[in-house]
Amino acid sequence: MLRVAVVGSGPSGCYTAQSLVRLDSEVCVDVLDRLPCPYGLVRYGVAPDHEKIKSLQNQLRAVLEHDRVRFLGGVRIGPDGVSVARLRRLYHAVVYCVGAATDRRLGIPGEDLPGSWSATQFVSWYSAHPDAADAGFLRDARSAVVIGLGNVAVDVTRMLARGPAELTPTDMPQGALAALGASRVAEIHMVGRRGPSQARFTTKELRELGTLPDTDVVVDPAELALDPGYTDPSALPAPQRRNVEVLRDWAESSPTGAPHRIHLRFFLRPAELLAGQGRVRAARFERTAPDGHGGVTGTGRHEVVEGQLVLRSVGYRGVPLEDLPFDPATGTVPNLCGRVLREGAASPGEYVAGWIKRGPTGVIGTNRPCAKETATSLLEDAPALALRAVPDDSVPLLHAEGVHPIEWEGWRSIERAEADLGAALGRGVVKLPDWQSLLKAAAGRAPY
Incomplete structure (x- = not known):
C-alpha cells in the first residue's frame, strides 16, 4: 500500500x-x-x-x-x-x-485602528471558528464600510443586514446570533476601487442583496455611468453583463425608506481610515477613473464615508x-x-x-x-x-x-453535541464556538 x-x-x-x-x-x-x-x-x-x-x-x-x-x-x-x-x-x-x-492588506494609514477588521476575522466569528474571538465587532457601530466587491464582501454585507428571524434557523453560534440580532448598524457601504463591470461578485450573490427583508439597495446611476462597460455592456462576458443588468434595475428604482440601506459604491480607492475617540470613525477614499486598459487611475478627488466598523475584503494570501x-x-x-x-x-x-x-x-x-x-x-x-x-x-x-x-468518531461526537446544543436552544444544529467545548465534545464529554 x-x-x-x-x-x-x-x-x-x-x-x-x-x-x-x-x-x-x-x-x-x-x-x-x-x-x-x-x-x-x-x-x-x-x-x-x-x-x-x-x-x-x-x-x-x-x-x-x-x-x-x-x-x-x-x-x-x-x-x-x-x-x-x-x-x-x-x-x-x-x-x-x-x-x-491570511488576508491581503490595504497598506493605508489607520488600517489597524480599533473597529477595522479583515472580513475573514468577521466571518470566522459568525462561523464559530475556534480561533476567532468575540471582539465586539458591532459595539457602538451604526454605519459599516465593507471594502471590496467580491463574494466575501457580499456575504458580510448580507450578514450585517439580516435580522435574527432569518439567522436563527442557521447553525450560527449563539453569541454571534445575539450580537447580530442586537446590532444597530443601519447603513452599510460596500465600496470598490473599480467599476461595476469589473466587480468579482457573482450575479447570484449580488441578487440576494435585493431579497433581504427591510433593506433598500441604493446605487448611484452617475457613478455606474463612469464605467464604459456599464454604458455599453454588449461586449462584456455574460456574468459581468448580468451583474450590470441587476445594478441597472436598482439604479432605476427609488428607496422605500427601509430600516437597513446597502449602498453599492464604485470607483473609490481606500486612502486612509480616520480615527475618532480612539477607534475608526470613517474611511477616506480617492475617486478613481477608468484608465482605458482595464484598470483605474486616481483623480486626486476624495470622499469620506462614515463607518464605526470597517471590514476589509480585498483577497486572501x-x-x-x-x-x-x-x-x-x-x-x-x-x-x-x-x-x-x-x-x-x-x-x-x-x-x-x-x-x-x-x-x-x-x-x-x-x-x-x-x-x-x-x-x-x-x-x-x-x-x-x-x-x-x-x-x-x-x-x-x-x-x-x-x-x-x-479520529472520525470524535468528529461524530462533536456533531452530536452541536445537535444537542441546538435542541436545548430551540434551534437546529448550533456550532460549538471554542477549542475547549470542541475538545470536550470530541472526547464524549458534555461541552458545557
Whole structure:
C-alpha cells in the first residue's frame, strides 16, 4: 500500500484524497487537519444562510468515510506540532492543501485602528471558528464600510443586514446570533476601487442583496455611468453583463425608506481610515477613473464615508509553512503540476493542491481539477515513492510523541453535541464556538 498524508480537510484536501483512492486501489490516505472538525472553508467560510453550498459537506463526508481514507483532526504541522520532516518519514508522500490562511492588506494609514477588521476575522466569528474571538465587532457601530466587491464582501454585507428571524434557523453560534440580532448598524457601504463591470461578485450573490427583508439597495446611476462597460455592456462576458443588468434595475428604482440601506459604491480607492475617540470613525477614499486598459487611475478627488466598523475584503494570501519553499510574490509554494519544487527541482514525495498551489482563485469546484492534477502527478511518481519503508499506521507513533489525533468518531461526537446544543436552544444544529467545548465534545464529554 502507498501511504499518503493530505494536510488540510477542506475541499482541495478532500478532492485530492478522493482522486487518489479513485485512481489507484493501492493507496491509503490520512487527511490531517489542525482543527478537530473537517471541511475547512465549507464549514468555516461559507455564510451560514447559504445552506445549499454548505450541503457540500455531505460530498466531503463521503470522501472522509471511504474505507481507505481516514480523518485525523487536531494535528498541527510545524514548529508546535509534527514537523514537515517527521511527516515525510511517516508517509510515502505528503500533499499540502493548506489554502491561503491570511488576508491581503490595504497598506493605508489607520488600517489597524480599533473597529477595522479583515472580513475573514468577521466571518470566522459568525462561523464559530475556534480561533476567532468575540471582539465586539458591532459595539457602538451604526454605519459599516465593507471594502471590496467580491463574494466575501457580499456575504458580510448580507450578514450585517439580516435580522435574527432569518439567522436563527442557521447553525450560527449563539453569541454571534445575539450580537447580530442586537446590532444597530443601519447603513452599510460596500465600496470598490473599480467599476461595476469589473466587480468579482457573482450575479447570484449580488441578487440576494435585493431579497433581504427591510433593506433598500441604493446605487448611484452617475457613478455606474463612469464605467464604459456599464454604458455599453454588449461586449462584456455574460456574468459581468448580468451583474450590470441587476445594478441597472436598482439604479432605476427609488428607496422605500427601509430600516437597513446597502449602498453599492464604485470607483473609490481606500486612502486612509480616520480615527475618532480612539477607534475608526470613517474611511477616506480617492475617486478613481477608468484608465482605458482595464484598470483605474486616481483623480486626486476624495470622499469620506462614515463607518464605526470597517471590514476589509480585498483577497486572501498564502502563508509559509515551516520547511517548505514559498514564493512571497504569489503567496504559493513553487510547484510543477503539484510537485513541490526545491531550487527548481521536484522534491520527491512533496506535493501541493488548492490555493497554496495556484493562489486564491476560482470557486469550490475549481479545486476538483486542481486536486486531480496533483493526484495524477503523485501516482506517476508512486513506483519510486513506494521503495521507501514507512510505518503501517502513523497514529500509534504520533501517540507516543504526545500527539493525539481526533479520529472520525470524535468528529461524530462533536456533531452530536452541536445537535444537542441546538435542541436545548430551540434551534437546529448550533456550532460549538471554542477549542475547549470542541475538545470536550470530541472526547464524549458534555461541552458545557
